[in-house]
Amino acid sequence: MRHNRIYQAGTFFLSAFLYVTAAMTPITALAAPADLNEAAAQQEERLTLPIQSNEIENWPEGPAVGAEGAIVLEANTGVVLYAKNIHEKLYPASTTKLLTCLIAARECSMDEIVTFSHDAVFGIQQGSSNIGIDEGQAMTMEECLYGILVASANEVAAAVAEHVAGSQEAFADMMNETARELGCQDSHFVNPHGLFDENHYTSAYDLAIIAKAFFQNELLSKIGNTPRHHFAATADQPDDFTVRNKHQLINGDTPYEGIKGGKTGYTDEARQTLVTCAEQNGLKLICVVMKEESPEQFNDTVRLFDYGFKNFTVTNVAENETRYNIDETEFFHTSYDIFGNSSPILSLNKDSYLILPKTVSFQELTSEISYDVSGENEVAAINYYYEDTYVGTASVDLAKATAYSSYDFDSAPITPAKTEPVTSGMDNTIFINIKIVLLVIIILAALTILVFVIRDLLINYSFSGSSRSVSRKKYWTRKKHGRNRRSSGSRDIHF
Structure with missing residues (x-):
């Protein structure tokens, strides 16, 4: 009887548990679609947001994407091909780690030993991404x-x-300082991992600028493009395990040609964020999407890469530029001497190139000259624009034969106004400040005159000395002959 009561009691509690579970199940089942519906509605709303690059006349029309902010940037030139709210401050989530790794790679050698403190292990949000x-x-x-x-x-x-x-x-301070040095405009970082903090934010533009520096580092690019990695057990870390990259364009789930690496990110507040780099046909593109819904962050990245690679081309400046034909400016020729004519002192860098839409010709561009340059042999830079949109820069360089020269071209920073497209009737020269060059010429001329004067003095001195020597020789000769004549009884003859 006692066992029956126990059995009945157990059955009752089990039935009650199952009943409650069954009663709760519909509520749980209904919650997920509600969340999904809300996310889908937000995604649809973001699809309608304006795309600023589409407002440029004759610029290739970019695709609508469900991200709050998105950018396609050419990594070698910094030219923006696609822009959607690129300066809106948004939460980066784990894409923050691109900056963290960039600083670590600059500050440390790869064989340094990193020991995990209590705060590092237990200070992160419980259940967040870890190994x-x-x-x-x-x-x-x-x-x-x-x-x-x-x-x-x-x-x-x-x-x-x-x-x-x-x-x-202290590391967050380094992050903010590095971001400023890179040219970031919309960022403030408070932690190295990107877990949510309302004071930890950036923009699509700033993330692209950080990624530009990140992908200039070969080791970081290699690590950032790794589909999976095996951690072998060591004396300091006893676990042996393998991790898989969640970035679908890297791990092969969404194949794409020319992927160079990237980083995923997610928090409830940030939603999906994604940074990716790919290279095709001489273009190295960085794509950033922020505040996106899964899996559209990957699909939109593919659409944006396709847009960039299909609609833009690399254009060499030296092969197309006729307005700044430095090689025809005969004054600026030298072969280690200022008056030579075997090679030009100044020339357009033959490796400089622009990123142009296939709908735009080189002749449609405007340009401006800047003397605010820092390269070892750079004298000036020519910045090119289409409809006030920056498309690249060509440097004006000292010829390699005169790279050792210490000539100062008065390269104080200036801010010249943009020029209108130059007509064919314009003089084919580049205008630069040559006050110091003229001063050098005057000094060289003065030195040349001084050399001639000294030479004449030396020659005159030499002839004068020779005359005195001859006179002395004649005097002693006559005196000797006179003694000889007196000794023979001859009479002295005076002249």
Whole structure:
């Protein structure tokens, strides 16, 4: 009887549990579609947001994407091909880690040992992305970069920040300073991993600028383009495991030609963020989408890459430019001497190129000359625009034969106004300040005259000395002959 009561009681509680579970199940089932519907509605709303690059006359029309902010930027020139709210401040989530790894790679060698502190391991949000490293364990910096970029491990990003700067707060200061140096305009960072903080934000433009610097580093590009990575057990880290990159254009789930790497990111507030780099036909494009819904961040990235590679082309400046024909300016020729004529002192850099829409010709561009340059042999830069949209720069360089010259071309920064397209009747010269060159010419001329004067003085002195020598010789000869004549009884003859 007692057992029956126990059985009945157990059955009752089990039935009650199943009933409650069944009753709750419809509520749970209904919640997910509601969330999905809300996300889909937000996605549809973002699809209708204006695309600023589409407002440029005769510019190739870019695709509508569901991201709040999106950009396609050419990595070698910094030319923006596609722009949608590119300066809107948004949350970057784990794409923050591109900047974290860029700073770590600049500050540290890859064989440095990073030890995980209590704060690095337990200071991150519980359940957020990690690889399970325990307090006191250690890895090389290179392995840490794989952990950050392939597995998006937050505790690894925190440990690297502490290793580089002493604390995560000090590292955040380094992040903001580096962002300013790179030219970021809309960013403020407070942590190395991108977990949500309302004071931790950036923009599509700034993320693209950070990615531009990131993909100039060969090691970071290699690590950032790794589909999966095996962590071998060591004395300082006893676990043996493999992680897989969640970036579908990197791991092969969404194949695309020429992928160079990238980084995923997600928080509830940021939604999906994605940074990707790809290279085809001489174009190296960086695509950033922010505040997107899965899996459209990958699909939209493919659409934006297709747009960039199909509608834009690389155009060499030296092969097309006729308005600044420096080679015909005969004054600026030299062969190690200012008056030579075997090679030009100044020339357009033959490797300089622009990124032009296939709908635009070189002759439609306007340009401006800037003397605010920092290259070793650069004298000036010619910036090119189409409809006030920057399309690239060509440098004006000193010829290599005179690279050692210390001539100062008065290269103080100026801000000249943009020029209108130059007509064929214009003089084919480039106007530069040559005051110092003229001064050098005057000094050389003065030195030349001085050399001639000294030479004449030396010659005159030499002839005078020779005359005196001859006179002395004649005097002693006559005196000797006179003695001889007196000794023979001859009479002295005076002249």
